[in-house]
Amino acid sequence: MTVRGLPMAVPAPGLPTRVRIHEVGARDGLQNEKSTVPTAVKAEFVHRLAEAGLTTIEATSFVHPKWVPQLADAEQLFPLLSGLPVELPVLVPNERGLDRALALGARRVAVFASATESFAKANLNRTVDESLAMFHPVVERAKAGGVHVRGYLSMCFGDPWEGAVPVPQVVRVCRALIDMGCDELSLGDTIGVATPGHVEELLTALGEEGIPVSALGVHFHDTYGQALANTLAALRHGVTTVDASAGGLGGCPFAKSATGNLATEDLVWMLTGLGIDTGVDLGRLVATSVWMAGRLGRPSPSRTVRALSHEDAEGQEGREAHKEQ
Amino acid sequence: MTVRGLPMAVPAPGLPTRVRIHEVGARDGLQNEKSTVPTAVKAEFVHRLAEAGLTTIEATSFVHPKWVPQLADAEQLFPLLSGLPVELPVLVPNERGLDRALALGARRVAVFASATESFAKANLNRTVDESLAMFHPVVERAKAGGVHVRGYLSMCFGDPWEGAVPVPQVVRVCRALIDMGCDELSLGDTIGVATPGHVEELLTALGEEGIPVSALGVHFHDTYGQALANTLAALRHGVTTVDASAGGLGGCPFAKSATGNLATEDLVWMLTGLGIDTGVDLGRLVATSVWMAGRLGRPSPSRTVRALSHEDAEGQEGREAHKEQ
Numbered sequence: 001m002t003v004r005g006l007p008m009a010v011p012a013p014g015l016p017t018r019v020r021i022h023e024v025g026a027r028d029g030l031q032n033e034k035s036t037v038p039t040a041v042k043a044e045f046v047h048r049l050a051e052a053g054l055t056t057i058e059a060t061s062f063v064h065p066k067w068v069p070q071l072a073d074a075e076q077l078f079p080l081l082s083g084l085p086v087e088l089p090v091l092v093p094n095e096r097g098l099d100r101a102l103a104l105g106a107r108r109v110a111v112f113a114s115a116t117e118s119f120a121k122a123n124l125n126r127t128v129d130e131s132l133a134m135f136h137p138v139v140e141r142a143k144a145g146g147v148h149v150r151g152y153l154s155m156c157f158g159d160p161w162e163g164a165v166p167v168p169q170v171v172r173v174c175r176a177l178i179d180m181g182c183d184e185l186s187l188g189d190t191i192g193v194a195t196p197g198h199v200e201e202l203l204t205a206l207g208e209e210g211i212p213v214s215a216l217g218v219h220f221h222d223t224y225g226q227a228l229a230n231t232l233a234a235l236r237h238g239v240t241t242v243d244a245s246a247g248g249l250g251g252c253p254f255a256k257s258a259t260g261n262l263a264t265e266d267l268v269w270m271l272t273g274l275g276i277d278t279g280v281d282l283g284r285l286v287a288t289s290v291w292m293a294g295r296l297g298r299p300s301p302s303r304t305v306r307a308l309s310h311e312d313a314e315g316q317e318g319r320e321a322h323k324e325q
Numbered sequence: 326m327t328v329r330g331l332p333m334a335v336p337a338p339g340l341p342t343r344v345r346i347h348e349v350g351a352r353d354g355l356q357n358e359k360s361t362v363p364t365a366v367k368a369e370f371v372h373r374l375a376e377a378g379l380t381t382i383e384a385t386s387f388v389h390p391k392w393v394p395q396l397a398d399a400e401q402l403f404p405l406l407s408g409l410p411v412e413l414p415v416l417v418p419n420e421r422g423l424d425r426a427l428a429l430g431a432r433r434v435a436v437f438a439s440a441t442e443s444f445a446k447a448n449l450n451r452t453v454d455e456s457l458a459m460f461h462p463v464v465e466r467a468k469a470g471g472v473h474v475r476g477y478l479s480m481c482f483g484d485p486w487e488g489a490v491p492v493p494q495v496v497r498v499c500r501a502l503i504d505m506g507c508d509e510l511s512l513g514d515t516i517g518v519a520t521p522g523h524v525e526e527l528l529t530a531l532g533e534e535g536i537p538v539s540a541l542g543v544h545f546h547d548t549y550g551q552a553l554a555n556t557l558a559a560l561r562h563g564v565t566t567v568d569a570s571a572g573g574l575g576g577c578p579f580a581k582s583a584t585g586n587l588a589t590e591d592l593v594w595m596l597t598g599l600g601i602d603t604g605v606d607l608g609r610l611v612a613t614s615v616w617m618a619g620r621l622g623r624p625s626p627s628r629t630v631r632a633l634s635h636e637d638a639e640g641q642e643g644r645e646a647h648k649e650q
Contacts, residue, residue, distance in 0.1 A: 007549075008482075008489035012522035012558070157333075164333035192632070195598025196557055197337035224332075225547075225591035225628035226598070228554040232521055233337070260628070266550035273520025273551070303550035303585070307517070 007273035015235050018277045020056060022186070022217055022243045023049055023264060025292075027058040027091060029249025031070045032261075033296060039073045041295050043080035048291070049246060050086045052284040054264075058110070059088040062097035078104045089150060093124075098138050102145065109142050110150035110186075111135040113177060115170045118161035119154055119190070132176050139181045151182035152219070156202060158193035167205045174206055184215050186243055189230065192223025192260045196233035203237040217241035222248070223260035228270055231262070235276075242267060247289030247300035263302030265289060283308075332598035340560050343602045345381060347511070347542055347568045348374055348589060350617075352383040352416060354574025356395045357586075358621060364398045366620050368405035373616070374571060375411045377609040379589075383435070384413040387422035403429045414475060418449075423463050427470065434467050435475035435511075436460040438502060440495045443486035444479055444515070457501050468506045476507035477544070481527060483518035492530045499531055509540050511568055514555065517548025517585045521558035528562040542566035547573070548585035553595055556587070560601075567592060572614030572625035588627030590614060608633075 026046050030037055037045075042060075049057050059081055065072035074090070081088055082105070089108035092098045101109055113131055114120040120128045135151075142149050155162075156170045174185055187202065199218070207213065218234045218241070220227035231242055248263035268280050286308045293300045300306065351371050355362055362370075367385075374382050384406055390397035399415070406413055407430070414433035417423045426434055438456055439445040445453045460476075467474050480487075481495045499510055512527065524543070532538065543559045543566070545552035556567055573588035593605050611633045618625045625631065 006483050006488060006518045007520045008518075008523060010520065010522035010526050012525050015522075158331050163331060193331045193333075193598075195332045195335065195595050197335035197340075197599045198333060200337050201335050222550075222628060223632045224594045225550075225553060225588070226595055228550060229557045229595055232554045232557055260632075263550070269549045270520050270551055270554055273518075274522045303547060307548045307585075 007269060009272060009275040011275035015274055016238065016240045016276060018240065019235070019271055020241050021054060021264060021267065021278055021280065022089075022241055023054045023057045023246060024219075024243050024261065025049070025246035025249040025264065027061055027071065028243075029245040029247075029261060031061060031068050032250035033070060035296065036070045036072075037295060039076045039080070042073070042077050045246075045288070045292055046081050046088075047084065048288040049285075050084050052288055053278070053280040054086065054246075054285075055279060056087040056089065057084075059090055061091035062100045063091060063093045064096075075100065075104065078106070087148075089148070092138060092142075094134055095137055095141070098141060102142075102147070106147065108148040108150065109138075110152055111138055111177075111182070112152040112154065113173055114154045115165055115173050116155045116159040116162050118159055122161075123154070128173060132173070132180070135177075136180055143181045148184075149182050150184050150186055150217075151177035151180075152186045152188060153177065154188045154190045156187045156194075157189045157198055158191055160191055167202050170202060171205050171209050174211060175209060178211055178215065182215075184217055184241065185211075186217040186219045186241075188219040189221055189227075192221035192226060194220065194230050195226055196229050199230045199233040200237060203234065203239065213238040214240070217243055219243035220262050221260040222262050222266075227260075227262035228266060231267065231270070235274075246285060247292055247305055248302040249289075249292065249300075263289075263300070263304065265302045265304035265308075269304045332594060334597060334600035336600035340599055340601060341563065341565045342600075343565065344560070344596055345566050346379060346589060346592065346603055346605065347414075347566055348379045348382045348571060349544075349568050349586065350374070350571035350574040350589065352386055352396065353568075354570040354572075354586060356386060356393050357575035358395060360621065361395050361397075362620060364401045364405070367398070367402050370571075370613070370617055371406050371413075372409065373613040374610075375409050377613055378603070378605040379411065379571075379610075380604060381412040381414065382409075384415055386416035387425045388416060388418045389421075400425065400429065403431070412473075414473075417463060417467075419459055420463055420466070423466060427467075427472070431472065433473040433475065434463075435477055436463055436502075436507070437477040437479065438498055439479045440490055440498050441480045441484040441487050443484055447486075448479070453498060457498070457505070460502075461505055464506045473509075474507050475509050475511060475542075476502035476505075477511045477513060478502065479513045479515045481512045481519075482514045482523055483516055485516055492527050495527060496530050496534050499536060500534060503536055503540065507540075509542055509566065510536075511542040511544045511566075513544040514546055514552075517546035517551060519545065519555050520551055521554050524555045524558040525562060528559065528564065538563040539565070542568055544568035545587050546585040547587050547591075552585075552587035553591060556592065556595070560599075571610060572617055572630055573627040574614075574617065574625075588614075588625070588629065590627045590629035590633075594629045
């Protein structure tokens with residue numbers, strides 16, 4: 001896979017010089033795929049992602065296997081990743097999940113809250129406050145053990161049942177997660193309806209609430225194609241942690257339950273073009289996603305993956321296709 | 326097709342309040358489709374686009390039918406659009422094309438230049454300066470007749486043969502087109518490799534050259550998923566004319582010669598979310614693109630079209646699919 005010296009790096013004023021990509025393909029991606037991927041393939045996937053230069057790779061989830069059968073092999077997978085020189089956060093829904101993660105030596109965990117009552121009920125069968133109460137001892141015990149805690153917050157912009165989500169409602173749950181001890185938050189646009197002004201409004205409100213931008217990550221979905229524009233707005237606001245999924249995994253636009261994860265490759269293309277350092281080798285990452293697409297038996301929905309793998313196969317012929325008249 | 330009150334309109338500071346969408350689906354889109362669409366279907370398409378609220382709809386091209394057989398019916402199509410209360414620009418490559426357009430009463434024409442020698446040679450079989458010389462009498466005669474002239478400029482950011490295109494090289498051709506009498510320019514990222522900093526750099530350089538931003542339109546391709554982020558950068562710079570293709574026509578990501586036109590629906594979603602007026606009814610536009618996709622026998626590559634038509638078909642079931650654990 002070659003990139004032919006493009007994109008050219010042209011920094012834009014007021015943006016960070018480095019961004020940390022929180023890679024979610026192996027967890028958020030694979031848990032939303034219809035087929036269950038063999039443990040060995042998952043392990044190779046994470047190893048390849050690390051070799052491509054990603055430094056934070058969410059590895060798996062310690063929810064009950066009944067709820068996420070795709071990740072039921074967490075106990076088998078996690079030891080296969082030991083020794084990798086990267087951060088390997090894992091999801092933990094409750095104390096039982098935390099126990100399982102800690103027993104395997106996890107040093108980063110994540111809880112997942114909702115900004116709306118409808119989604120808290122649908123996803124956790126609890127009210128927002130009941131779910132926060134469930135997370136409280138999880139975060140407390142993790143922090144006591146020196147474990148880094150991320151707090152995911154779903155439905156920060158819109159909710160499929162409730163429509164637009166009021167900013168103060170999101171700020172309240174962010175405040176609770178920070179007060180509980182979360183080291184960082186991931187602001188999720190779970191259904192992909194955010195637009196750049198809405199992103200700026202939420203980030204401004206969180207700043208006014210006294211939550212430092214260094215504690216904020218953004219997690220945009222490309223359901224309506226808005227993820228990169230929203231990311232650009234967040235970068236302008238000083239955000240330096242961006243979630244993305246290699247190859248757009250979990251966001252297959254052809255699947256019925258498309259979630260539309262932002263593809264890491266599309267993100268890396270933009271950041272590289274902006275002269276922002278990510279440490280990621282785009283060619284190796286694309287090769288990894290093409291390989292993974294082969295395992296899943298369907299093409300990657302990432303436009304960058306498609307364009308670069310297509311071009312690699314076509315060469316001169318691809319260039320000829322650009323004729324306009 | 327319903328949008329359920331989303332996206333919520335949240336204006337961002339420093340952006341225009343109104344944007345004119347230059348719809349290119351019927352020309353740039355259909356000329357890049359493999360199959361030739363019947364004239365009556367093209368006419369219905371343009372009528373539907375106008376009913377959806379688009380006000381500038383590029384209708385067809387008066388290049389020699391040998392080069393673009395998909396649009397060989399320009400003489401038959403154009404009269405079917407008379408009476409529509411919208412602007413209907415058409416492409417004219419040379420004086421012969423201008424004669425044909427003027428004979429049918431066209432009031433807006435467009436010439437198409439290249440910022441690079443390689444593409445000028447590939448697309449027009451001329452050097453850049455030879456092609457400018459060819460356009461000179463076309464623009465002069467059009468202007469003398471009170472006809473509005475747009476100058477397309479391809480390969481403004483990267484070129485498949487030459488890689489990154491130096492900004493001064495682009496500025497030189499823009500200057501020549503403006504001096505020739507073009508009323509507006511369309512800055513084309515023909516292979517989709519631009520990123521937001523590069524966009525800002527070019528727009529800044531054109532401003533320093535004395536070309537008013539009101540004379541500039543942007544034409545981004547989504548080949549690498551960057552079109553909306555680039556559009557956002559252009560809006561921040563004051564650009565208020567944005568080219569897009571209904572349903573992403575001409576940019577089918579599955580086709581070998583994918584050009585990756587920005588889908589009008591993805592653009593309208595972002596602009597609506599930013600509180601920017603376009604006059605477009607998104608639901609009617611999506612319905613039009615779904616209808617056109619049916620005529621072409623393949624799904625639209627627009628994420629917004631997919632999401633909204635999918636949701637329309639699914640309803641509650643679609644909402645249930647958003648469960649995360």
